[in-house]
Amino acid sequence: MKFFIQGIGAVTPLGPTSLETWAALCRGQQAPRILLSNPVADRSYFSCPVPGKFVADAARQPRLRRSGVISLLGAAAGFNALADAGLKPDAALSAGTAIVFAICSGGVNYTRRFYHEIVKQGANAASPILFPETVYNAAASHLASLLGVNGQSYTLVGDSSVGLGAIHFATELLTIQPQLDHCLVVGTEEADWLLADAFASWRMTTNQDQFEVYGRVGGTIFGEGAAAVLIGRTGPLAISSSSAGLPFRSFRESESAAREIFGGLCAQELPEIIVSSANGTFADEVERKVFCEFYPSVPVYALKPATGEPLGASALLQVAVAGLALRHQQLPGTLAAGSKLPSLNRTTRCLSASRALVTAVGFNHQVNALNLYLTQSPY
Amino acid sequence: MCTMQGSDRPNRVLVTGLGVISPLGSDASTNLGSLREGQDSVSPVGSFDVTKTRCQTAGQIPDDWLENGLPSDRVSERLHRGARMAALALREACAQAQGAHPELMVVGTTGGGMSFGELFYRRLLATKSRKGFAQLVGNYTPQKPIQDALELNRLRIPTRILTNACSSGSNAIGHGFELVRHGLRTCVVCGGYEPLCELVFVGFDSLQAATAEKIRPFDKNRTGLVLGEGAAFLILESEKSAAQRGAVALAEIVGYGVSTDTYHLTQPHPSGIGPRLAMERALESGDLEADTIDYVNAHGTATVFNDATEGAAISELCGRVPVSSTKSMMGHALGAAGAIEAAFCVLALRDQFLPPNINFVEPDPAWKFEVVANHSRPARVTHVLSNSIGFGGTNATLVLKRV
Numbered sequence: 048m049k050f051f052i053q054g055i056g057a058v059t060p061l062g063p064t065s066l067e068t069w070a071a072l073c074r075g076q077q078a079p080r081i082l083l084s085n086p087v088a089d090r091s092y093f094s095c096p097v098p099g100k101f102v103a104d105a106a107r108q109p110r111l112r113r114s115g116v117i118s119l120l121g122a123a124a125g126f127n128a129l130a131d132a133g134l135k136p137d138a139a140l141s142a143g144t145a146i147v148f149a150i151c152s153g154g155v156n157y158t159r160r161f162y163h164e165i166v167k168q169g170a171n172a173a174s175p176i177l178f179p180e181t182v183y184n185a186a187a188s189h190l191a192s193l194l195g196v197n198g199q200s201y202t203l204v205g206d207s208s209v210g211l212g213a214i215h216f217a218t219e220l221l222t223i224q225p226q227l228d229h230c231l232v233v234g235t236e237e238a239d240w241l242l243a244d245a246f247a248s249w250r251m252t253t254n255q256d257q258f259e260v261y262g263r264v265g266g267t268i269f270g271e272g273a274a275a276v277l278i279g280r281t282g283p284l285a286i287s288s289s290s291a292g293l294p295f296r297s298f299r300e301s302e303s304a305a306r307e308i309f310g311g312l313c314a315q316e317l318p319e320i321i322v323s324s325a326n327g328t329f330a331d332e333v334e335r336k337v338f339c340e341f342y343p344s345v346p347v348y349a350l351k352p353a354t355g356e357p358l359g360a361s362a363l364l365q366v367a368v369a370g371l372a373l374r375h376q377q378l379p380g381t382l383a384a385g386s387k388l389p390s391l392n393r394t395t396r397c398l399s400a401s402r403a404l405v406t407a408v409g410f411n412h413q414v415n416a417l418n419l420y421l422t423q424s425p426y
Numbered sequence: 427m428c429t430m431q432g433s434d435r436p437n438r439v440l441v442t443g444l445g446v447i448s449p450l451g452s453d454a455s456t457n458l459g460s461l462r463e464g465q466d467s468v469s470p471v472g473s474f475d476v477t478k479t480r481c482q483t484a485g486q487i488p489d490d491w492l493e494n495g496l497p498s499d500r501v502s503e504r505l506h507r508g509a510r511m512a513a514l515a516l517r518e519a520c521a522q523a524q525g526a527h528p529e530l531m532v533v534g535t536t537g538g539g540m541s542f543g544e545l546f547y548r549r550l551l552a553t554k555s556r557k558g559f560a561q562l563v564g565n566y567t568p569q570k571p572i573q574d575a576l577e578l579n580r581l582r583i584p585t586r587i588l589t590n591a592c593s594s595g596s597n598a599i600g601h602g603f604e605l606v607r608h609g610l611r612t613c614v615v616c617g618g619y620e621p622l623c624e625l626v627f628v629g630f631d632s633l634q635a636a637t638a639e640k641i642r643p644f645d646k647n648r649t650g651l652v653l654g655e656g657a658a659f660l661i662l663e664s665e666k667s668a669a670q671r672g673a674v675a676l677a678e679i680v681g682y683g684v685s686t687d688t689y690h691l692t693q694p695h696p697s698g699i700g701p702r703l704a705m706e707r708a709l710e711s712g713d714l715e716a717d718t719i720d721y722v723n724a725h726g727t728a729t730v731f732n733d734a735t736e737g738a739a740i741s742e743l744c745g746r747v748p749v750s751s752t753k754s755m756m757g758h759a760l761g762a763a764g765a766i767e768a769a770f771c772v773l774a775l776r777d778q779f780l781p782p783n784i785n786f787v788e789p790d791p792a793w794k795f796e797v798v799a800n801h802s803r804p805a806r807v808t809h810v811l812s813n814s815i816g817f818g819g820t821n822a823t824l825v826l827k828r829v
Contacts, residue, residue, distance in 0.1 A: 087551055166548060170631065173632045178629035182591055182818060197685055202588065204567075205567075222610060241547070245563045248563055291586065
């Protein structure tokens with residue numbers, strides 16, 4: 048059974064839709080960096096938030112009136128993917144669609160505020176309005192409600208590779224249930240100083256306003272946003288292979304896991320472009336070694352210097368960009384490109400490509416990958 | 427690989443291993459004893475301050491249960507409580523299904539290692555030093571305790587963490603069931619884990635869903651839930667795979683149904699349409715009629731809203747079926763609840779008894795079904811339903827069968 052990406056949606060610091068984000072990436076635009084401060088410890092970190100006006104339509108929905116930013120972003124990206132597929136929400140679409148969300152940190156802002164009330168004012172002062180939005184599946188629930196989906200709605204949680212696992216999960220649902228027409232897979236992440244500060248103690252974030260990929264490992268800058276793909280049973284953009292991923296315990300093990308997954312998926316179909324998860328952390332070196340071994344001349348694009356690292360939305364945004372690269376036959380240039388990977392694509396260029404590999408090495412010990420194949424010429 | 431090829435004829439899906447740790451017991455055998463005795467394991471909360479909450483009790487796993495049986499080295503000392511629970515339940519399940527080779531792990535949880543996140547935040551407010559922060563940040567995510575549990579059991583397989591609120595555990599088992607049934611996997615380990623944490627405890631208290639009294643599911647005068655904790659895993663295997671290695675089946679899973687109730691983020695539609703659809707879909711999936719069900723292990727949180735809607739759905743669909751909520755004995759283990767309750771259903775099917783719904787005083791005249799009040803009892807049990815209902819309108823039902 049083969050499955051296809053029928054619609055691509057996104058809302059990122061670079062644009063309110065996938066196409067506007069794509070255009071900005073091709074122009075070499077970098078998301079503005081905003082300083083987020085830890086008010087307790089006087090520490091600051093740069094972040095790439097999504098401007099509020101990009102989710103204004105979603106925010107007008109009565110159901111989302113009190114919801115966290117993560118739910119607004121997820122809804123905006125989900126609706127954008129449907130629009131990209133030329134579909135409007137109606138009863139037939141709702142009946143034949145399952146929703147799968149990929150989440151990393153969840154509603155951090157509401158969670159922090161809720162727990163802060165417990166610590167500072169006591170448990171009896173904690174707000175019952177905040178608590179429900181702290182639940183990981185709140186964003187999926189809201190989108191299901193907006194679309195009228197009363198069937199399947201799942202939320203998967205993991206690290207920045209979780210989006211690829213969510214796509215694989217969606218293909219399992221479509222395989223198991225022939226009556227399903229579509230799976231709408233959404234990854235979403237909101238920015239908060241707590242996240243940056245927490246990951247800084249793990250040496251995963253930098254306090255600079257830039258980070259380099261495939262160069263000096265100095266930590267990443269967190270981004271915000273959401274990406275979505277509508278998966279169906281027909282279309283020009285096939286998911287030619289996907290995987291449940293593999294865990295690893297150590298740097299050495301991560302390389303063997305990446306070899307197994309990246310190499311295994313492409314054993315019979317060499318990719319013509321790679322959209323990587325490089326983000327200025329240890330993951331870059333894992334990817335670099337495997338790319339140099341298996342695909343030394345395949346151009347690699349890393350989008351995170353432009354968008355920031357949007358964790359739960361990360362892998363789905365990579366898939367969205369890989370799909371758009373095949374659709375538009377163009378590959379953006381990597382910003383803040385380090386010198387360690389010769390095949391890193393540094394300037395936006397035209398392509399003649401039908402196969403893309405998307406890779407993810409997560410911060411929390413998960414490796415995954417996915418192959419896309421353009422079955423028809425876009426021209 | 428995505429180019430999936432399922433089998434044309436659905437496989438029978440057998441439960442060949444079971445591991446469970448809950449406030450009722452540290453393994454399947456002790457849980458079974460407590461279920462038969464109708465033990466009340468709810469006790470005053472000791473791990474965080476509850477002086478300002480209405481509810482001050484929960485079902486808790488004693489620390490010494492989590493220390494026994496795991497290596498006492500430096501690595502184990504750093505493990506999250508959730509990792510210990512998961513590791514012990516996984517070890518028991520794997521030992522029972524000796525020789526099984528799970529290809530995938532599907533796990534449900536809601537909070538994961540959240541208590542490490544709480545500790546991180548408290549320390550952040552209290553001190554400028556970052557000593558110990560990295561350990562807390564590295565281990566608070568929901569997937570990390572599961573990776574630790576796999577490592578302790580020397581398993582290296584892909585994992586998938588589902589967080590569908592309180593139906594997560596049932597969703598994990600349901601998805602594992604579907605994968606094996608349709609030939610996409612031969613053997614899957616699935617279940618859930620949930621350690622108690624302050625944030626969620628206070629959250630339910632703030633919603634006034636938690637009670638200061640005893641938890642009394644389906645009682646006319648019920649006043650709310652108490653939380654619990656625990657972990658449970660089932661090894662699901664195709665009949666062919668189990669037969670090839672001569673495995674003993676404990677039970678069979680024959681149906682799984684889900685629905686999403688879009689009425690409200692935290693309140694079910696009063697008609698009970700959410701759980702009703704999940705139960706109907708599970709029966710359809712198992713090609714069964716409602717009158718073949720011998721027992722329903724209800725979600726039964728004892729909140730006014732949950733029991734009203736679930737009670738209406740069970741009553742309309744299954745009539746005078748025996749029903750109990752085992753949460754009455756151990757509290758609500760959230761993302762692990764569905765997995766723990768599925769494990770209890772396996773024990774009920776294997777040992778032919780009905781677990782009780784304790785603290786039950788007065789029936790609610792709104793429902794036709796029979797509450798298995800206060801005492802377990804022997805019964806012929808062939809098919810059981812296990813319901814889970816969660817925030818966000820997630821509903822999941824499993825159908826299990828005696829082998």
